[in-house]
Amino acid sequence: MDIGPLQELILKIVWERGEMPAPELVEAVNARSAESYSYKSVANSAEILRRKGLLRRRMIGRVGYYRPGKMRDEYISETWAEALKRGVEAFGAPVASNLVDAVEMADPKAVDELIEELRRRGYIKG
Numbered sequence: 001m002d003i004g005p006l007q008e009l010i011l012k013i014v015w016e017r018g019e020m021p022a023p024e025l026v027e028a029v030n031a032r033s034a035e036s037y038s039y040k041s042v043a044n045s046a047e048i049l050r051r052k053g054l055l056r057r058r059m060i061g062r063v064g065y066y067r068p069g070k071m072r073d074e075y076i077s078e079t080w081a082e083a084l085k086r087g088v089e090a091f092g093a094p095v096a097s098n099l100v101d102a103v104e105m106a107d108p109k110a111v112d113e114l115i116e117e118l119r120r121r122g123y124i125k126g
Contacts, residue, residue: 003054006045009033011054011068011075019067021060022046 003011006029013028014020020028026042046066049055056069070078087095103110118124 003049003052004045006033006037006041007049007054010042010046010049010066011072014055014066014068015072019065022064022066025066 009029009032010025013025013032017028022043023039025046026037026039029037029042043064046055046057046064050057050066050069053069054075055066057064057066059065084095084099100111100114103114115124
């Protein structure tokens with residue numbers, strides 16, 4: 001799922017702070033951004049995130065209150081899974097090999113966990 005820099009910042013803020021009204025979200029975005037965003041830009045971006053299922057909104061009067069629709073770990077997991085799937089479909093073995101290299105550099109023990117998972121799923125016999 002592709003999101004832009006403003007949408008990414010909105011998600012980070014809502015993940016950190018939890019539910020917040022749109023005016024407060026606009027203030028938080030502008031406090032953390034080198035760029036100044038209008039209320040309308042932030043509200044439109046939050047609505048796009050809501051339609052994508054990444055945020056939820058409840059209305060109190062005319063004010064929208066936004067909260068996470070997906071938690072950070074769930075979003076990251078889904079995003080990486082989709083990116084890896086597209087990469088393997090397009091380029092095959094080199095992408096899988098680079099994944100193993102990256103895992104090994106980050107956490108050598110995780111390679112053993114990856115191998116064990118492949119065994120569990122029946123991709124490796126023995």
